[in-house]
Amino acid sequence: MDELKSNLDQFFLVICGIFILFMQTGFAFLEAGSVRSKNTTNIIMKNVLDLFIGAIMYFAIGYSFAYGKPGNAFIGHNYFFATNMDENFTYAGWFFQYVFAATASTIVSGAMAERTEFTTYMVYFTFLTGFVYPVVAHWCWSEVGWLKVGMGENTHGLSYIDYAGSGVVHLTGGSAALVGAIALGPRIGRFKPDGTVNDLPGHTVTVAALGGFILFVGFMAFNGGSQLSISNPGDGNVVALSVMNTVLGGASGAIVAMLVYKTTDAIRGEDHYWSLLITINGGLAGMVSMCAGCNDMLPWAAVVIGTIAGLAFMGWHHLMLFCKIDDPLDAVAVHLGGGLAGVLLAPIFVMKGLTSPETQQHVGGIIYGGNYLAFQSFGWNLLGAVAIIGWTVAISTLLFGSMKLLGVLRVSEADELRGLDEIKHGEPAYPIKSYSDQSPPY
Amino acid sequence: LNLDELKSNLDQFFLVICGIFILFMQTGFAFLEAGSVRSKNTTNIIMKNVLDLFIGAIMYFAIGYSFAYGKPGNAFIGHNYFFATNMDENFTYAGWFFQYVFAATASTIVSGAMAERTEFTTYMVYFTFLTGFVYPVVAHWCWSEVGWLKVGMAHGLSYIDYAGSGVVHLTGGSAALVGAIALGPRIGRFKPDGTVNDLPGHTVTVAALGGFILFVGFMAFNGGSQLSISNPGDGNVVALSVMNTVLGGASGAIVAMLVYKTTDAIRGEDHYWSLLITINGGLAGMVSMCAGCNDMLPWAAVVIGTIAGLAFMGWHHLMLFCKIDDPLDAVAVHLGGGLAGVLLAPIFQHVGGIIYGGNYLAFQSFGWNLLGAVAIIGWTVAISTLLFGSMKLLGVLRVSEADELRGLDEIKHGEPAYP
């Protein structure tokens, strides 16, 4: 029976992991559709390497830093190159955590699209998957991580609440993306000399929407699978509730973002549109905000948090433009905006929340419990968010800054204007001669 | 006990995973439709499919699930669980998710038939009605424990519709038909002399992508409809459903392909191996499997799929003959395939159908399914006529001629699909 349960849990992890792996496809095509046709191959190539360099790095060192046992409060240090691993369960765990790591890292390539040097990209990506993200995961999800453990015995069961990684995955990815976009500077022509924004639309909405749809599907497994087991009493309910809340949070985020975009433009007296890309990104932000606490909140709370995440997305979207930071994918607004909303709102809306060590009772979030520990929990999540952002921004600044000083961060102006596909990859995404060519080639 | 909890978890795992695949079918519908419209309306149709997901979720959360499965309920409608309140924690979240993806599927069928000419805000209104009210009531009749079609009249009589040939596809197909009629054809669809003018979609690749995804999703749509995996025999039923779905789709696709090729050849016209006809034939075959694929031998799946392929071609030509413009053939696929499924299932059922059983109850069962089909179509057509008719009278149903010619992407969304 125990063996059956163990098998069942691993089956669950593997299947959810496959769906999450599929999210890489989603990111790849959301990004591919959102860049100009001259950089399509380049951005897809980056997403392919996210998968594959990510796998090698996570195999070599990443999993060890995150979940290696023994480990200290800051970092793990065992299982390098998958050695010393207990056979039972760790392979499934590796796979599941690996797809999370790939997700976190892939967020960055969107914000840095269309102007990053390819080899540079491979270097920073290696750092992100192999070191930056695993350390954050260790802090928050490993049994001995300092955010997970809380402050010590005097803190009465305090622990950082982040079920599926609003903070661990999306804040990390979003912060690195922000630093990258700032370090690179905007694409040529993104801002006019008078400071107004110049639209550089992606080359095909269809492909971007395909990516969005795949991400919506994958998020169900991302949040549902984060329960990590299905054989313990109550697991099924938690998984199902997580999925339901993810749908509702995404729906609220999408609808709110769509309406805000339409009405603000209408109020300003400009052309006002039902924007598909804003709707998709709003939905993603809503789902991102669900990651922190969707396992433990009633559906109405999911609608409320999704709504706030949709508003946060629009706020970050405008803030980025106002600061003249060029993020072709709105990756920062979606993942940093949505993730921050999730981490901060979860302790407010959770039903059960933390467990008091004295009474062994769930104390609830601020709304349902409202006692001292519930407020402490909010503070601890706030601290967690600050720590994650601080760590990621510090390392990223070091990394991108030194690359910028070395002059290897950004491609030359000529290359940027011509597009990276021909120059770096020799494979324009849509070669002219392969269309409607009905004559012999020579 | 321990084992019972494990079984409950396993069943919910099953529902959630199958539900995720069915959710993926929305992607399939979106791209089948996107590829089948002209490039100037691509963003518009994808936007509609995104909102199908999201407005659908909110409506199904607010009222839809309550009308369909709220307990207590009467024979006509349920009335509890509004805004997911009062829900028993155990199992209802998984149930909600699984039923929600079904509701989204039913409603999304409509946007295909009404593509390229519907006012966007109007679309949001009718869609809200469909997911929130029209479909849930049908689901209540047929699948809730107290629904009148489910309960039957007596003697174990019950409406047979395992995965919704009727509940999902007849409902969606009927609403699509009314919508297409109310809107009238796209500009230039029919020449002044009455002949058909082809308005091909802008990219076959994208349409085919959608078709492939739908084929994949249908496996979970029909397999998952067993609703549990932990009870004795569940595994066999799920596997049989999936196998039959493959075979039904295969027969439908091959038959439709051959019929299209040969009828044109006989008429002496250019005759082609049409990809889109093949894909739609396959979909019609899978739609027809929904009603009874859990309880029929594989040979019967081939037979029903073949009939569904023929039915699809018949409806396809009938629509053109009646000058009803359905850019996606949604009516032919879902109404044609769904009707075939509902009517043929009681004949071919392995346990007690007309062929294998042949007693009085088997014939009664056929009659009850026929009544069910009539009831579903009648209900949906009535409400849809009211809805689309009043919108038409108000003049908000269809976009202006200038907008239609220029395309909806630029005008409504400011995002041409291929700038």
Added chain:
Amino acid sequence: LNLDELKSNLDQFFLVICGIFILFMQTGFAFLEAGSVRSKNTTNIIMKNVLDLFIGAIMYFAIGYSFAYGKPGNAFIGHNYFFATNMDENFTYAGWFFQYVFAATASTIVSGAMAERTEFTTYMVYFTFLTGFVYPVVAHWCWSEVGWLKVGMAHGLSYIDYAGSGVVHLTGGSAALVGAIALGPRIGRFKPDGTVNDLPGHTVTVAALGGFILFVGFMAFNGGSQLSISNPGDGNVVALSVMNTVLGGASGAIVAMLVYKTTDAIRGEDHYWSLLITINGGLAGMVSMCAGCNDMLPWAAVVIGTIAGLAFMGWHHLMLFCKIDDPLDAVAVHLGGGLAGVLLAPIFQHVGGIIYGGNYLAFQSFGWNLLGAVAIIGWTVAISTLLFGSMKLLGVLRVSEADELRGLDEIKHGEPAYP
């Protein structure tokens, strides 16, 4: 007992879900191929992939499954279950579905190598043979309980091929090789002076979409090949298979990318980071994992994937050197990767391979796998040569020069992909 029924259900659930993911790989193949041909042949290649699914289903239902797993059977072929009759209800439906998606995968490999110049009806004929006869016989040899490669000669000797590096990919790759040779290169593929003329596919985006879907599907392809999840240790094996598949693919992709870049740099030519080479290298790495990923440590997966990446580049250049035109590199990926997998698995097996065991049986096992590879290639090449050779003699294998230049979409399907 109750628990046994639960385990049976769980195993079937596992097979069905993995099968659905593998079915999704058809979508991957379709779009990898669609993106890699010129726009004038897009509809044609997608149509072939749709029919792979559907004709494959009918053939595998009618005869394929019977030849492969029909009981009783002899060492060479099975002979029962024709048209799914006489099947034991318990489990065989799930088994049929899972084996069917494997058969469809094996057969679909061929259409890539023969793209852009094959007569459509001819394609349907050879495809019918492949899914209905050639592949099922190989599967019978290697995976059925009584197959001669499976049974071995003595002393526990048995052909090692967990998920089909040999059964699926060598079979598909060999048939693809024969097909590509029989057809000859596309017009303009090789210049009169013998140098290679690039005929790039029309959209990298679509090809990459296909590649991504294949990567995802391979997880279920290799993980699902355990065929059960309820027995002690199943979970570990499935998870290890998936982990190794990721690592093998990663090594293959990175190695192929670097080799392509550096060899061109050394030659002093323009040197690029090629996306399509990277994707194909990753696929070759995953193909090579099929044989033994259930029983090797992760470091071995990295080693084998690396070798597979090199093998892919070797086959890629060999094909060009021999002036064989394979638009998709299907031979290099599946024959190259598959052969590497079959030969390396007995060396790196954790339980009793040459490295960890090193006894007499381990070396015998290597010899037996070598024999298996030779037998599979020999069988497939023999039948394919007969098939494609006779078609060539009849003059029905290849389309006319005029049709090839104009493209197959308009002529055969009447549906240009981008009207």
